[in-house]
Amino acid sequence: MNINYSTAAKHLGSSAVREILKLTQGKDIISLAGGLPGEDLFPLEAVREAYTRVLSSDNTVLQYGLTEGYDPLRDKIAGRLSAQGIPVSSSEIVLTTGSQQAIDLLCKIILDPGDAVLVEAPTYLAALQVLSSYRADVHTVTSDEDGMLPDDLEDKLRRYRPKLLYAVPTFSNPTGATWSEERRIKTVELCRRYGVLILEDNPYGEITFDESEGAYPLSLAAIDRSYNGGYCVVYTGTFSKIVAPALRTGWIVGDPELIRTLAKAKQAADLHSSTIDQRALDELLQGFDIGNHIRLISREYHTRMKLLSTELSSRGWEGAHFREPQGGMFLWLTLSQDINAAELLPLAVDKGVAFVPGEVFYPAQPMRNTMRLNFTHTPPQLVPLAVQRLEEALIMYQQRLLI
Ligand code: PMP
Numbered sequence: 001m002n003i004n005y006s007t008a009a010k011h012l013g014s015s016a017v018r019e020i021l022k023l024t025q026g027k028d029i030i031s032l033a034g035g036l037p038g039e040d041l042f043p044l045e046a047v048r049e050a051y052t053r054v055l056s057s058d059n060t061v062l063q064y065g066l067t068e069g070y071d072p073l074r075d076k077i078a079g080r081l082s083a084q085g086i087p088v089s090s091s092e093i094v095l096t097t098g099s100q101q102a103i104d105l106l107c108k109i110i111l112d113p114g115d116a117v118l119v120e121a122p123t124y125l126a127a128l129q130v131l132s133s134y135r136a137d138v139h140t141v142t143s144d145e146d147g148m149l150p151d152d153l154e155d156k157l158r159r160y161r162p163k164l165l166y167a168v169p170t171f172s173n174p175t176g177a178t179w180s181e182e183r184r185i186k187t188v189e190l191c192r193r194y195g196v197l198i199l200e201d202n203p204y205g206e207i208t209f210d211e212s213e214g215a216y217p218l219s220l221a222a223i224d225r226s227y228n229g230g231y232c233v234v235y236t237g238t239f240s241k242i243v244a245p246a247l248r249t250g251w252i253v254g255d256p257e258l259i260r261t262l263a264k265a266k267q268a269a270d271l272h273s274s275t276i277d278q279r280a281l282d283e284l285l286q287g288f289d290i291g292n293h294i295r296l297i298s299r300e301y302h303t304r305m306k307l308l309s310t311e312l313s314s315r316g317w318e319g320a321h322f323r324e325p326q327g328g329m330f331l332w333l334t335l336s337q338d339i340n341a342a343e344l345l346p347l348a349v350d351k352g353v354a355f356v357p358g359e360v361f362y363p364a365q366p367m368r369n370t371m372r373l374n375f376t377h378t379p380p381q382l383v384p385l386a387v388q389r390l391e392e393a394l395i396m397y398q399q400r401l402l403i
Contacts, residue, residue: 007113011132020345024354030386033354035173035329036377038304041297042244043288050284054276061279067267069095069251070278076285077237077251084205085222086235088253094263097273099203099250102236103127105265106199106252107134107164116162120148122332122361122370124173124201127166131363136164138363145323147179150186157194164197170217171204171328174361174372178326181218188223191232198224198233203241203250204328206294209302221253231255239281241329242294247277298327301376304383305331308375311387317394329376332358334369339397341371347396353389 020033054061068074074090081088096102103126111117113135119127121140131138139160142152147169156162165187169179179187191198200220208216224233234254239247252262266272284290308331309324319336335341341357348354358370378386 008133008135011135013129013132020354020356023349027349027352029349029352029354030378030382030389031354032308032373032375032378032386033356034377035374037241037245037329038297038300038376040379041300043284043293046284046288047244047247047280050280050288051276054279054283057279061276063275065272065275065278067094067263067272069093069273070275070282073249073278073282073285074251076282081235081237081253084216084219086219086253087225092256092259093251093253094259094266095273095278096236096250096252096266097270098240098245098248099201099236099238099252100126101266101269101273102250102252103166103199103201104130105262105269106234106236107131107136109258109261109265110164110197111136115164116160118153118156118160118162118165118196119363120167120172121363121365122174122358122367123166123363124168125361127201128361128363131166140363140365141165145177147177147183148187150183150190153187154190154194157190157196162196164199165191166199166201167220168201168204169220170202171207171325172330173204173328174330174356174358175332176325176328176330177323177332178217184218184220185223188220188227188233192224192227196232200233200235202235203238205237206242207298207301207329208327209298209305210326211295211299234258242290242297243281243284247281249273249277249281301329304375304378304380307380307383308373308387311384315387315391317391329374331373331375333371333373334358334367335371335394337369338401339394340368342368344371344393344397348390348393351389351393351396353386353393355390 024031074093077093078088078090107130111134114137117131117136117138118141120143139156141148141156171178198220221233221235224231236252238250322331322333342359345357356372359366359368
């Protein structure tokens with residue numbers, strides 16, 4: 001049958017990252033492509049115990065639950081956020097099926113086709129997919145390593161009258177970059193002045209390589225809450241990187257009225273997220289020192305990032321450069337101008353290493369000589385070999401250019 005898809009469905013792109021992951025499956029390939037946490041660091045034993053305890057508690061663990069999420073877990077998230085400088089009450093929180101659903105639901109309740117949205121370039125690929133599915137008109141704000149440039153932001157706020165600004169200001173996916181405090185303050189101030197909603201997507205913020213106490217960069221949501229008169233920042237976070245992605249539990253925080261509307265959209269989407277996963281997480285947070293666990297994974301990811309950084313630096317590839325991220329899971333590598341990373345990828349896969357070509361993270365005008373490297377998932381002992389294979393692919397690529 002010839003299926004007559006909706007216009008929205010025709011705008012659903014497939015994720016390049018998932019396509020690359022498929023390419024690498026079942027082969028002897030070291031993948032620096034996926035955005036995967038290190039599974040050797042999952043708190044498997046504690047999670048197993050938490051599930052065992054909730055399954056031995058009472059029958060309601062298998063029952064339908066509230067759309068907004070399991071109340072005790074919402075309370076705990078409110079407590080954690082307040083400790084991070086975002087004073088919220090649990091009524092301002094909806095639990096979601098990962099923060100991916102939070103992005104989707106927010107766009108669903110805010111955007112009509114053709115509405116303008118501002119993003120950084122490069123930015124999170126699956127957010128671009130969501131924006132495309134709602135047929136948003138996506139515009140890029142010029143950024144440097146400290147965040148969006150205020151002049152360009154103001155120019156685009158005036159010119160496009162956007163409904164939404166989407167950003168990952170802390171240890172970003174894909175670049176690992178972190179906005180300066182000054183730029184954060186300026187961005188919130190400008191968006192408040194122009195009445196534009198900000199979606200602050202912060203899955204990586206707690207994975208900081210700075211071990212000093214309270215080293216979190218000030219979130220846009222925290223800045224926003226220091227003003228009087230309503231919120232302009234909607235904030236989303238997740239347990240995916242600090243516990244495990246399989247629990248599919250994220251949260252979205254914002255203006256109570258907006259949160260109520262979002263809960264209606266969630267009801268239509270899936271009634272509520274998994275009761276048992278939320279109950280297990282709530283149980284986990286009672287006995288398990290999550291702060292200590294986050295410190296442990298952050299320390300290990302820091303070591304893994306340093307290893308990759310040292311290997312890359314020691315190669316001295318002509319024209320290649322990167323900045324070490326201060327947290328998160330990704331390192332952004334820029335190669336010499338004449339290299340197209342998407343064309344390099346098949347050669348790299350042949351040599352036994354995979355990465356994500358940077359071009360997929362740009363809504364338009366991609367820098368094709370870039371790539372995203374994940375440093376959290378590959379066993380550290382394989383990293384030198386991965387970089388060696390990448391070098392072999394680069395040599396092959398250069399030889400082709402010469403032919
Ligand atoms: N936002 C960003 C920037 C991400 O990198 C990810 C995970 N790749 C998500 C949101 C979604 O995470 P989850 O749905 O697992 O919470």
